[in-house]
Amino acid sequence: MKQTRIPATYMRGGTSKGVFFRLEDLPDRCREPGRARDRLFQRVIGSPDPYAAHIDGMGGATSSTSKCVIVSPASVPDHDVDYLYGQVAIGEDAVDWSSNCGNLSTAAGAFAIHAGYVDAGRDGVRTVRIWQANIGKTIVAHVPVENGTVQELGDFELDGVTFSAAEIVLEFADPAAGEGALFPTGNLVDTIEGPDGPVQATLINAGIPAVFVRARDIGYTGTELREAINGDPAALDRFEALRTAGAAAMGIDKTGRAPAIAFVAAPAGHVTSSGKQVAAGEIDLLVRALSMGKLHHAMMGTASVAIATAAAVPGTLVNEAAGGGARTAVRFGHPSGALQVGAEARQVDGRWTVTKAIMSRSARILMEGWVRVPEDSF
Template identity: 75%
Template sequence: MAPAPQIRIPATYMRGGTSKGVFFRLEDLPETCRVPGLARDRLFQRVIGSPDPYGKQIDGMGGATSSTSKCVILSRSSKPGHDVDYLYGQVAIDSDFVDWSGNCGNLSTAAGAFAIQAGLIDPALVPENGTCTVRIWQANIGKTIIAHVPVTGGQVQETGDFDLDGVTFPAAEIVLEFLDPAEAGEGSGAMFPTGNPVDVLEVPDSIVPGGRLRATLINAGIPTIFVNAAEIGYHGTEPQGAINEDPAALARLETLRAIGAMRMGLIADMDGAARRQHTPKIAFVAPPADYTASSGTPVRAGEIDLLVRALSMGKLHHAMMGTASVAIATAASIPGTLVNLAAGGGTRDAVRFGHPSGTLRVGAQAALVDGRWQVTKAVMSRSARILMEGWVRVPADSF
């Protein structure tokens, strides 16, 4: 049998916030991959280089971290009042699946820029100089994101002086608005799936002495489980290596994530967590304290409102996921959550939190309506840049 030839597919490799991914226009994908299913999953796995038992993704575009193992599809929107539909796939590194259960907030930044650069926006809506407002329908979670993308000379402005901790070089600032990021109903889809700003989880004594752990379980941006750092033996100032180089710590945190996911109604049993690695996230919070960021820059307690360390796909994130930042902003704005209490309590519409790479300011507008907390939007600034464009190649028999 003759070996399969390689085929080439138009693609763009982009950084968005503190993540990177391979971007496609829906119309450029092979026909079998334009709809959800095994062919699309297999294509994206081959593009990224997964599943890879070595955990390196050498034979693909992935960078062997949750932040760099991503694919995105954009198309002109079928949703009234929106410009583009944005679909995101989190490709597992060493396991055989693609997780479509949530959004990537960081790549939402690049989605707005890519929409303009890929010709998916009506040219009449793109100013010669100024800001292009891109209304994005986030198809994974059914939410609206508005990206305010700077434009110079009719083209997306990518360079600038906006610094984002976790990204080496400055770039142009893109402001993102996540509209109605939390659900207002009841059950597993609600902002607080249990109806409580703080719950007590029953956990193994081997993980938490006494077997009881307080947690804030919230659906905002992405389902997230927040716990207090001190209650699980941490300070909230931990660098990435302190967690990721400790297999026992990762196993404990994954167990807590599974317990929280069950309490949120996202999985039926503990085994379900292995098939749903992208959501929910788990994070631990603490009051402000001095620490040194991964860049070597000192972060002073007086510069931040709280500390947050979050895990993505089983590892401590090097900075902070954009969707988890929405969850942080939302939880911080609601009195009584563990995030709000770590930040000093009270009411607030913005927080600056410390993460392993530095700090980030996020805001949320919350109000108590008929006895329920509602959040109209969360806002943050990110940046995006094309790293490479052209074609990605994969063997023709890989999907």
């Protein structure tokens, strides 16, 4: 038995990182969806790992670092590339193909140029139209280029990422997930049954299905860091119960598409995970979200789209936490700092729709070459 080596690129995108592949570089049996592809990605990452450490793989044993991506020539007109994302479970034998990673969408735009699918062209900003193949949506990445390649370094700072880099602006076109309504129940605020009684929630379908509740309604302030939640098994169980109740209310509990669960609060002075002091006046609201059953160290890109969209609709709990009223952008605080996001929402025939959500991220190649896996592992 020997190892198979496969061309790969290890990239950071936003506050996530993952292993990127060109479709044509994958072994033949992994170029189509199926068990072989899943097993390959699991072995690349180092899953399933009962030690939850990913010592024997490229993963980092967190929801932000257990990811693989396939980029290929566009399969739909008026797009440059297809971007397919796999979230590899850490301790379980599973790869989730049901949703997008908003953070790695940034890296997908840059990788399209690095991999030769999109010509860098003249110095400036290259527009890369991405078909997000998991959910069938368009993402437009505005990638800076210089001297015939992606400009990766710059002075754009992203909380949750230690070093600055070049800014990449992302536009999520028509981000309502799937073909469903923006608010699946038809309400801006619903009441769901939590483990400790009824809880008000905004259930939205944008970027990712998401369940937003007030921090104060579940005994929190919105300034919590990871340790306060992830070290409390009972708290994680309560969040899972809320997430499950929200999924049932949204009608997606039988489809396998799990919504994110998040809690929001009005601005307050607080300390981030890096020890930075943030004044209440520096942000519009506070948001904390869970990913793969744990409080996220910053904010998922798809959840950021949901936050931007919900904030743009007066009457949602997210809009309420931000002070109410019409708004096209908010700056929200998360455990690692703050992030500015925007959305264009409007009512059409009594129903809310969103045409576009916008946010800025950055991306950088960390390593490129070949990844090696045992030949009998997929």
